[in-house]
Amino acid sequence: GFSGTATVGEAINTPGATNEIVVPPPTGFCGDPATLISAIQGDGAASPLVGQTHIVEAVVVGDFQDGAAGTNGDLNGFHLQEEDADADGNPLTSEGIFVFDGSNPAVDVGIGDRVRVVGSVSEFNGLTEITATGVLVCDSGNVAPTPAALALPVAAVDDFEPVEGMSITFAQALVISEYFNFDRFGEIVLTSERRLTPTAEFEPG
Numbered sequence: 001g002f003s004g005t006a007t008v009g010e011a012i013n014t015p016g017a018t019n020e021i022v023v024p025p026p027t028g029f030c031g032d033p034a035t036l037i038s039a040i041q042g043d044g045a046a047s048p049l050v051g052q053t054h055i056v057e058a059v060v061v062g063d064f065q066d067g068a069a070g071t072n073g074d075l076n077g078f079h080l081q082e083e084d085a086d087a088d089g090n091p092l093t094s095e096g097i098f099v100f101d102g103s104n105p106a107v108d109v110g111i112g113d114r115v116r117v118v119g120s121v122s123e124f125n126g127l128t129e130i131t132a133t134g135v136l137v138c139d140s141g142n143v144a145p146t147p148a149a150l151a152l153p154v155a156a157v158d159d160f161e162p163v164e165g166m167s168i169t170f171a172q173a174l175v176i177s178e179y180f181n182f183d184r185f186g187e188i189v190l191t192s193e194r195r196l197t198p199t200a201e202f203e204p205g
Contacts, residue, residue: 025134025136026118026133026134027055027116027117027118027134027135027136028055028116028118030057030114030116030136030138030139031057031138032055032057032116034054034055034056034057034116035049035054035055035056036056036082036086036088037056037058037080037081037082037094037095037096037097037165038082038087038088038090038093038094038095039088039093040054040056040097040121040128040130041093041094041095041096041097041128041164041165042093043090043092043093043162044161045126045158045161046123046128047121047122047123047128049121050121050122050123051120051121051122052120052121053118053119053120053121053133054118054119054121054130055116055117055118056080056097056116056117056130057114057115057116057117057138058080058081058082058083058086058097058114058115058145059080059081059082059083059112059113059114059115059142059144059145060078060079060080060109060110060111060112060113060114060115061079061080061081061096061111061144061145061166061167062078062079062111062167063078063109063110063111064076064077064078064079065077065078065101065105065108065109066103066104066105074185075098075185076100076101076102076103076105077098077099077100077101077102077129077132078098078099078101078109079096079097079098079099079165079166079167080096080097080099080115080117080165081095081096081145081165081166081167082095082096082145083114083142083145084145084146087145091162092162093162094128094161094162094163094164094165094166095145095148095166096163096164096165096166096167097128097129097130097164097165098127098128098129098130098165099117099119099129099130099132099135100119100124100129100130100131100132101131101132101135105135106135107135107136107137109135109137110140111144112140112141112142112144113137113138113139113140113142114137114138114139114140114142115135115136115137115138116134116135116136116138117130117132117134117135117136118132118133118134119131119132119133119134120133127164127165128164128165144167145166145167147166147167147168147169148162148163148166148167148168148169149168149169149170149171150163150168150169150170151170151171151172152170152172152174152190152191152192153191153192170190172192174190174191174192175190175191175193175194176188176189176190177189177190177191177194177195
């Protein structure tokens with residue numbers, strides 16, 4: 001008879017039944033070794049692993065899969081962030097990444113889910129992402145990873161690279177300075193102080 005936890009390639013013997021082989025899903029099993037998001041992000045502007053296929057396992061911190069009537073925005077994917085215990089401690093490498101899984105995702109994820117994703121690494125408009133070919137939800141209700149702390153203004157746009165894809169927090173009051181994508185996608189462009197169009201204060205000319 002069989003007892004305990006099945007492993008890959010192990011025959012499960014049941015008296016009177018055909019032996020079965022445990023076949024892993026494309027993502028592997030939850031808890032199996034995975035590539036750290038920080039290794040995929042690297043410490044530069046682009047991933048050092050572009051074009052390669054990798055498996056990651058992390059917590060959903062932003063759910064932007066297709067939603068009814070634009071629920072949660074509609075970016076055809078979601079953001080993952082490593083659990084605090086899996087962070088590499090390097091301030092130059094992001095612990096978050098965007099997972100693109102298309103307009104009709106096979107697996108619906110939610111914030112707080114710990115998921116395994118297999119897919120290819122790419123750069124899309126300067127954003128490091130994984131195009132998923134497999135998604136497996138391991139469990140739900142996980143404690144959110146610690147957000148990265150930011151303050152505006154920054155010296156250069158490149159200063160955002162180390163927190164790309166992560167959940168972030170600001171200790172200062174901020175204002176929205178652009179509304180088109182805010183209305184359309186829930187994307188918020190923030191500034192440290194209100195920016196006015198000159199004609200809002202002065203007569204044209």
